[in-house]
Every structure is written in C-alpha cells, then in structure tokens.
Amino acid sequence: MKVYLVGGAIRDEFLGLPVKDRDYVVVGSSVEEMESLGFEKVGQDFPVFIHPETKEEYALARTEKKKGVGYKGFEFEWKGVTLEEDLKRRDLTINSLARDVESGEVIDKFGGLNDLKLKIIQHVSVHFIEDPLRVLRVARFFAYLPQFSVATKTKILCEKISQSGEIESLTPERVWLETQKALKAASPWLYFDFLHDVNALGILGDKERLNLEKLKLISQHTDDIEIRFASLFVPLKHEEDFLKSVIGICQKLKVPKRIEKLCRITAKFSYLLREETQMDSENIYELIKETQAMHDTALLDKFIFILRGHPSHNLYFSKLVHYLKQIDISKKLEGVPTEKKQEFVKDEMLKSIEEFNLKF
DSSP states (O other): OEEEEETHHHHHHHHTOOOOOOEEEEESOOHHHHHHTTOEEOOSSSOEEEOTTTOOEEEEOOEEEEOSSSTTOEEEEOTTOOHHHHHHTSSBGGGOOEEETTTOOEEOSSSHHHHHHHTEEOBSSGGGGGOTHHHHHHHHHHHHOTTOEEOHHHHHHHHHHHHHTGGGGSOHHHHHHHHHHHHTSSSTHHHHHHHHHTTOGGGTOOTTTSOHHHHHHHHTTOOOHHHHHHHTTSOSSOOTTHHHHHHHHHHHHTOOHHHHHHHHHHHHHGGGGSTTSOOOHHHHHHHHHHHTTTTOOHHHHHHHHHTTTOTHHHHHHHHHHHHHHTOOOHHHHTTOOGGGHHHHHHHHHHHHHHHHHHHO
C-alpha cells in the first residue's frame, strides 16, 4: 500500500500559493483494507474515503472509461490500478503531479513541472475531450492563474467539446459551482473571456451583454462573489429585454435567491446612479422598496458598492434611509381604509424623499 499527495496541493506548493485542500491517492489497497484502518467510505461511484483524524480525502487509484453522455457518463475501475494510470486520467498536466508521502519524491509522468515553469495550462491526454466539465475547469484555472496561457491544442479540444453539444449536458448546479469558484479567482473575468473564445459562453450568457470591464474593476476592490457576479449585469446599453435576460440567466444557473435579487436590482436600477441621470423620488422609492433598505441596508449597500464610481451615493442613501426611519406615520394611517394604506404609505414616503432632497 502506497499513499501519494496529488493534484492541486503539489501545484500550489510549486507556485508558492496557499494550499487549501490536500487530496491523496492510495495504490495497492482495497475498500476492505481502508475501512479496517478506520477510513470512512463516502464515494458512491468510486472508493473515496475520509481520514479518521485529519478528515482529508483519500481515494483508491482508478481509471475511467467513457460510456455515456456528459461528465457523469463514465465507468470506473480501481482494482490493480497503478499511480500512472490514475494520473493519466486527470485533466491538466499541472494537476497530474504526485508526491510519495513517505519519501517525499515528486512523480511527474506528464510534464506538469515543466508546464508550471513555462506557465502553460495544458491537457494530459486526448481523453480530455470526453468530459465537458473540463472546459469550465480550464476557464477557471485560467482565471486562477492569469499569468498562464492555455495551450493551443487544449483550446482546440475545448472548442470541439463546445461544438459537440455535450457541454449542454452539464447540470445548472455544476455550472454554477465552477462559476462560483472562478469568481473567487484573481482574475474572474478571464473565465468568461475564455468560455467566449471557445464558444462555450452560451451556458452562462451573451458576452455582448456581460459587463466584463465592471467585473474587472470591482474585482480589484472586493472578493465578494455576490458583488462580483452581479457586477456583470450593469447594463452596457439600454435594452428593453435586458432585465428579463438577467433573470433568465440566474434561473437557468439556479443561483441562490439573494444573488438573483442583487443581479435583478443591478440590472434594473443601475441607470439611476449615472451622473447624467436625474434621480427622481419615484425611482428612489422603488429602489429602497425592492432592496428592503428600511429593514436591512445590506442589499442596497452591495448595489451601491457595485457602482462605486460615484462615492457620493453612499452618503446620500445612508443619510436618506436614516432620515426615513425617523418618520413615524402610524398616526396618519389611522382612519385610512385598508385597501388604500399601501398607496398612502407610498405617498408619504415620496413626500419625505422630496423633503430630504431639498435638505441634502
């Protein structure tokens, strides 16, 4: 039984980056032996175990064969599989490195160390084309390692996967998971750029409508993925169906409701905070209402942060919400018919906003 540290941990160590997760491959063992040593089996399709103390993942070395459509269309074999066979099935050379945990020897069967040195993102073998998820992974690593370039042959394989239509077999949850990871990267806009270049951006949206420049600017100031993602939907130009398309993208990806709401507000109200736009009371009221700022300003604060090119708006809305909270209209509501109370509250809010604007 031999144990090897594999994948991203080795890559990040060589690049001088913090190692977040450590994954191990076990050669020459079995499910029964691993369980007898106290490991907890968690893998359904193939044997993956959790270490009883460190809680790190250990997987039996395995091979895979394409048997169906999509990234789930594989059959796995792990009996008698060698380390080299396991490493060969991996997506990129820089992820196919291993280290013997006993001797410390680094095993590099596919030129991963040289590609790290040359700063190249490159596939391990032609079997790369069998898994459509790898297109998103290449895009994500490109965003994670912006100083790297994607090998031409790898890019061609990504284009072929896109053309085959298999990329459409990816579940919304899996696409969103990869997108989330990319949004945490150093240069998240490169993820979308690469997907566009290999004709795979259709699973996310239209590049002509995604504001990559805003994402690039915002990413210099925050690593909040909610703000980063929503910044993509600051409209580049006026389009009647833009809001509808943004809602469609969010629902297609099944993004969390709080993020969808921020995206919708960004798409709908961004024009309000442009220098050439006069902010009338009606629109300000609608923004405060939709962000529920009278109860919690978190959503409004994130929206304003996205449009951080206008710092005066931070002060304006902060003071406005504080001003509105001081006003008690409960006595005025007495005697107002139930069916007219909502309209009455709106009218009072509009008056208060106009009064505030005269003072601000």
